[in-house]
Amino acid sequence: MEAFTVVRGPAAPLMLPDINTDILYPGRRSGNRLPAGKGDLGLDAFGPLRYLPDGSENPSFVLNQDRFRGAPILLAAQNFGCGSSREHAVWALRALGIRCVIAISFGDIFFGNCFQNGMLPIVLGDEVLHSLAEEAASGQPLEVNLQSLVLTSPRGNPISFAVNPTRRLQLLEGLDELDVGLRRRDLITAFQQADRRSRPWVYEVPGVASAT
Amino acid sequence: MGGRTLIDKIWDEHVIAELEDGLDLLHVDRHLVTDVTSPGAFATLSKRSVEVLTPELTFGSPEHSVTILAGRTEDSNPMSRDFVPLMRRNFAEHGLTLFDIDSPDQGIVHVIGPELGLTLPGTTVVCGDSHTCTNGGLGALGFGIGTTELAHVLATQSLVQRRPSMMRITFTGRLAPRVEPKDLILSTISRLGADAGAGRAIEFAGPVIEELAAEQRMTICNLAVELGAKIGLIAPDDITFEYVESRRYAPKGELFETAIEYWRGLVSDADAVFDREEVIDAGIVGPQITWGTSPAHSIPLDGRVPDPASAPDRTTQGQWAQALEYMDVEPGQSLDGLPIQWVFIGSCTNARLSDLETAAAVIRGRTVSPNVRALVVPGSSAVKRAAEAKGLDDIFTDAGFEWGEPGCGLCPGLGGVTLEPGERCVSTSNRNFMGRQGAGVRTHLAGAATAALSAIEGSIADVRRG
Numbered sequence: 090m091e092a093f094t095v096v097r098g099p100a101a102p103l104m105l106p107d108i109n110t111d112i113l114y115p116g117r118r119s120g121n122r123l124p125a126g127k128g129d130l131g132l133d134a135f136g137p138l139r140y141l142p143d144g145s146e147n148p149s150f151v152l153n154q155d156r157f158r159g160a161p162i163l164l165a166a167q168n169f170g171c172g173s174s175r176e177h178a179v180w181a182l183r184a185l186g187i188r189c190v191i192a193i194s195f196g197d198i199f200f201g202n203c204f205q206n207g208m209l210p211i212v213l214g215d216e217v218l219h220s221l222a223e224e225a226a227s228g229q230p231l232e233v234n235l236q237s238l239v240l241t242s243p244r245g246n247p248i249s250f251a252v253n254p255t256r257r258l259q260l261l262e263g264l265d266e267l268d269v270g271l272r273r274r275d276l277i278t279a280f281q282q283a284d285r286r287s288r289p290w291v292y293e294v295p296g297v298a299s300a301t
Numbered sequence: 302m303g304g305r306t307l308i309d310k311i312w313d314e315h316v317i318a319e320l321e322d323g324l325d326l327l328h329v330d331r332h333l334v335t336d337v338t339s340p341g342a343f344a345t346l347s348k349r350s351v352e353v354l355t356p357e358l359t360f361g362s363p364e365h366s367v368t369i370l371a372g373r374t375e376d377s378n379p380m381s382r383d384f385v386p387l388m389r390r391n392f393a394e395h396g397l398t399l400f401d402i403d404s405p406d407q408g409i410v411h412v413i414g415p416e417l418g419l420t421l422p423g424t425t426v427v428c429g430d431s432h433t434c435t436n437g438g439l440g441a442l443g444f445g446i447g448t449t450e451l452a453h454v455l456a457t458q459s460l461v462q463r464r465p466s467m468m469r470i471t472f473t474g475r476l477a478p479r480v481e482p483k484d485l486i487l488s489t490i491s492r493l494g495a496d497a498g499a500g501r502a503i504e505f506a507g508p509v510i511e512e513l514a515a516e517q518r519m520t521i522c523n524l525a526v527e528l529g530a531k532i533g534l535i536a537p538d539d540i541t542f543e544y545v546e547s548r549r550y551a552p553k554g555e556l557f558e559t560a561i562e563y564w565r566g567l568v569s570d571a572d573a574v575f576d577r578e579e580v581i582d583a584g585i586v587g588p589q590i591t592w593g594t595s596p597a598h599s600i601p602l603d604g605r606v607p608d609p610a611s612a613p614d615r616t617t618q619g620q621w622a623q624a625l626e627y628m629d630v631e632p633g634q635s636l637d638g639l640p641i642q643w644v645f646i647g648s649c650t651n652a653r654l655s656d657l658e659t660a661a662a663v664i665r666g667r668t669v670s671p672n673v674r675a676l677v678v679p680g681s682s683a684v685k686r687a688a689e690a691k692g693l694d695d696i697f698t699d700a701g702f703e704w705g706e707p708g709c710g711l712c713p714g715l716g717g718v719t720l721e722p723g724e725r726c727v728s729t730s731n732r733n734f735m736g737r738q739g740a741g742v743r744t745h746l747a748g749a750a751t752a753a754l755s756a757i758e759g760s761i762a763d764v765r766r767g
Contacts, residue, residue, distance in 0.1 A: 105623065106616050107495050107595050111734040116365075117714035137627075137736035142722050166616040168496035168529055172734060173713075174431040174445035175338060194499050197465075197531045198431055198445050205449035219615075253463070255322040266449070267345065270457040273318070273326065274354060277459050280317040280328060281355065288314075290552035290560040291330045291424060297357045297398055297550070 091207040092263035093235050096188045100162035100231040100243075101151045102222035108165055109172035110199060112137050114181040116173060130177060131184030152185070156228030159185075164222045165192040170199025170210075179206045189233050191240075193218055204256045205266060209235060211250045221248070235261055304570025306467045307536050308502045311442045311567065315425050317459055327462045329454050330424035331441075333410040334361030334397070336384040338429030342452035343391040353395040355458040360419055362400040363388055364409045368717030369647070369678045369710035370703070375402050378717040395455070408681025408707040411435035411649040415519065416683055418548025422537035422564040427454055431526045432649045432731065437534030438519030439541050440567055442502075444531040465502040465532060466576040469569070472509035474584030479764045481659065481748035482517040483651055483729065485509070486524040487589040489581055491599040498530030501577065504569060505535050509583040515544035516653040523650045524731055527596035536568045588764050590636050591733045591746040593624030598733070599746070600636070602763040608632035627735055628743050629723075636745070636761045643726035644675040644756035645738075647705070648712040651729035651749050652680030657688050660753035661696045663767065669701030670759025676718070678705035702756065714738045727755040 110116075115136055139150045146153045152160065163182070169192035170178060179202045182190070189209040203210045211233070213221070221242055225231055229243035235257060239247050252260075259266065285292045292299065305313070318326040339361070346353070353359060366384040368377035375385035385402050392399040400406040406413060410428055414420040414436055422440035426433060429451045436443035450460055470493075476485060490497075503525050510518065518535045525533020535541075542561055545551050552560050587601040598621075600606065609625070609632070612618035625632065630639075646652070646660050657679065669675045677697050679685035685707060688694060694704045710716030712730035714737055720726060722741025729752050733744035745761060754762040 104616050105620050107597075107620065109595075109732075109734045111713075111732065111737040115714070115736055115740075117737075117739070137734075137740070142741050168499060171495060171499075171529060172431065172526075172732060174429055174433075174447055176341070176447035176449060179447075194496055194529075196529065197500060198447060202447035202449065205447060215614075253322050253324070255320065255324055266461060267349075267453050267456060270453050270459065270461070271349075271351065273459070274457055277317055277326075277328070277354065277457055281458070284328065288560075288563070290421070290556045292358075293552065293556060294357055294419075294550050295553060299357050 090263045090265055093188060093207055093209050093260040095232065095234045095236065096161050097232040098161040098230050099157055099228045100164050100191070100225040101157035101160040102164045102225055103151050104164065104166050104219070104222050106167040107171055108169050110170060110175055110178040111172055113170065113178035114175065116175065130181040134181035134185050161186055161188045162231055162233065163187050163190045164218060164225060165190060167193045169195050171196035174198045176202045176206070179203055179208055183208060191218065191221070204259055207260065207263065209233065209252070209260055211240070213248070213250060217248060303574055304572035306569045306573040306575065307504055307567055308442065308467060308532065308534065311423050311425070312464055314423070320461065324461050324463055327425060327460050329427050329458050329460060330358060331414070331419055331426040332359040332454050333414050333426060333428035333433065334359060335365055335410055335428065335430055336363040336388045337365040338448055339391065339451060340384070340387055341448040342455055345452040346455055351456045353397065353455045356396045358458060359397045359455070361388065361392060361397065362407050362410055362413055363402050365709045365713065365715055367402055367706070367708040369705040369708045370717055371706060373706050373717070380715065405682050408683065409649045409652065409709055411523070412653060412680030412684065415439055416548070416681055418545060418551030421545060421551060421560070422541055423567050427460065432523055434525040434531065434533045435519050435523040435649050437522035437525065437532065438515060439545065440534055440537030440564065442532060442534060445526065466500060467504070468498055468501040468530065468577040469504045469506055469575045471507035471580045472505070472583045473507055473580060474509065474582045476509060476583050477587065479750060480586055480588060481750060482513060482520045483748035484589040485583055485586050486521050487591065487596060487599040487746060488586045490524060490527050490597045492581070493528060493579060495527060495595050495597040496529040498525060498528035501530050502532035503528060503530045505533060510535055511538065514655060515540055516655045519653070520650055524596065527731060537564050588748065588751050590751065590761055592628060592630055592636055593621065594627055594733055594735045595624070596731065596733060596746060598624060602637055602751070606630050606632055606634045606636065637763050639725070639761045641673060641725040641727050641755060641760055643720060643724060644673055644752050645678070645711040645726055645728040645730065646749055646752050647676065647678030647680070647710050648730035649680065650731045652678060652684065654684050654687050656729065656749040657684070657693050660749040661693045663750050663753040663764065664700045664757055665696050667700055667757045669756045672759045673756050675702045675756040676705050676711065677702050678710045679707050681707050711738055727752045727761060
């Protein structure tokens with residue numbers, strides 16, 4: 090996984106609530122085979138907002154404006170990434186070059202998926218975010234420093250933010266959670282052995298052969 | 302120490318290890334797998350030569366990619382031609398239990414999980430699908446996961462999770478006649494907002510919930526995620542135990558007795574503390590229809606589309622304006638009588654036998670409007686057989702509905718059926734997001750009875766009239 094330390098660049102303000110996973114990446118497109126074409130996912134990202142009914146670009150959509158095309162940071166309002174669990178939503182944003190989303194709140198599953206894919210989700214308060222969006226509207230760059238947990242607004246104002254320390258480390262070092270998980274397999278098997286005694290009905294599934 | 306909530310009790314039972322920073326390593330009791338979100342995870346396993354740790358706890362069925370029209374095979378559409386054989390290979394390679402496209406047990410995983418007795422009270426159930434919270438209707442702690450997490454579950458039968466904060470929604474009063482659980486939960490989302498449950502797990506409680514049948518409870522929990530919560534569940538009780546007993550994969554005999562004894566303890570303590578509590582009078586809820594592009598955009602059938610000027614804040618105002626434009630409706634408009642082109646009765650929200658019975662009761666002896674294409678898609682093969690045994694299929698097809706094959710179908714804009722931009726669909730599914738059922742398609746969420754009557758009338762209809 091690509092590590093995240095410092096990201097600097099324009100921050101595109103998309104100040105609408107409930108930007109859902111079907112907007113980030115339509116479910117009916119998830120037939121695009123993986124892992125073959127992650128890169129192509131970017132084409133469908135934000136589809137319903139980004140394109141007009143005839144398939145041409147919607148000029149009023151923020152990421153279609155020259156100053157925000159390829160912006161690595163996105164600013165949003167409440168409940169960003171609500172909806173589906175599909176990780177395609179995060180992959181599609183990454184394919185567009187987005188590394189960090191700053192919002193008032195996030196959909197829980199999307200929030201978790203971000204950390205698995207080198208994407209930093211930051212929660213900021215309503216007022217701070219709106220003033221940040223105003224500053225960022227010019228296209229002047231914003232800097233996000235995960236090392237120091239400080240972001241610097243386009244006008245140079247420092248704003249501190251919080252990230253779960255374990256998740257922060259995961260991003261800073263580009264750690265893969267599965268590697269860590271695999272090292273815990275003995276611990277997990279031991280838990281299952283004990284648990285099987287107290288909750289045998291979980292493990293003894295009628296008609297399904299146990300591998301252990 | 303104060304009392305524990307129902308969710309705390311289930312959570313605590315599954316903690317393998319407390320990790321740093323408030324994260325827990327949580328055991329997964331049941332892993333349900335779908336066709337579309339799992340291939341990346343199996344590819345990860347192959348790349349690293351990792352085996353599935355506990356294959357006997359993993360079950361799956363192709364549901365998203367499959368065509369839902371009669372006579373379907375896996376070759377009926379390009380997506381299922383890719384995903385169904387791929388799923389079959391992955392499951393065979395790891396020795397997992399698959400309910401394949403031609404199996405008598407095939408279906409939407411959140412329908413077959415409970416139906417086959419895989420989903421049990423007090424278990425953790427995960428799936429690469431956000432509506433895994435549906436399983437909470439039986440008192441299971443179910444939640445959706447991404448593909449990377451899916452690989453983690455396959456390889457370790459566990460997940461690293463942060464314990465959510467606790468929310469309880471208590472429904473008092475009594476549902477009015479012709480008002481469905483779907484109406485109740487849509488109305489609740491509209492009242493509390495699509496992010497009311499963000500970062501939280503929701504317990505649904507109160508006299509209204511206690512009286513609901515197990516299938517109806519699943520509909521309530523299904524929409525917990527549309528409140529922003531990964532988890533929604535209901536304390537298991539005798540209604541639950543009766544539902545679970547004698548299901549194929551449920552524990553039998555002495556094991557079942559042991560389980561019930563344990564399950565009876567799965568209630569929130571009287572002194573349990575919730576971070577947020579809401580009490581809602583169910584008696585004032587009428588049949589609902591959504592006007593906009595979020596499940597929170599729901600109004601009673603006799604209500605009016607709201608004016609963005611009355612939105613609670615600036616960003617919501619912008620969203621409402623955008624939704625009005627997308628849906629081509631006006632502030633102050635009544636939706637009753639608005640012409641539609643499609644009706645979809647199906648999905649993990651409302652495609653169980655009781656939902657089909659509700660819809661059939663409305664349409665019996667009547668005819669679908671010539672302007673509407675109407676589909677009924679049972680949630681599973683078992684639901685389909687049970688409905689056919691009761692003659693529901695004849696009631697639907699005589700009325701002019703198409704009687705489909707089990708799958709997610711039109712809910713996420715799949716199933717081998719294409720809706721055109723600008724078309725309007727009354728759908729019993731769970732999301733009316735922009736473009737979800739097809740580019741430019743306008744989705745109005747509703748309960749089964751409302752959808753059925755709307756198909757007959759050719760326009761959005763109030764079941765209290767019909």
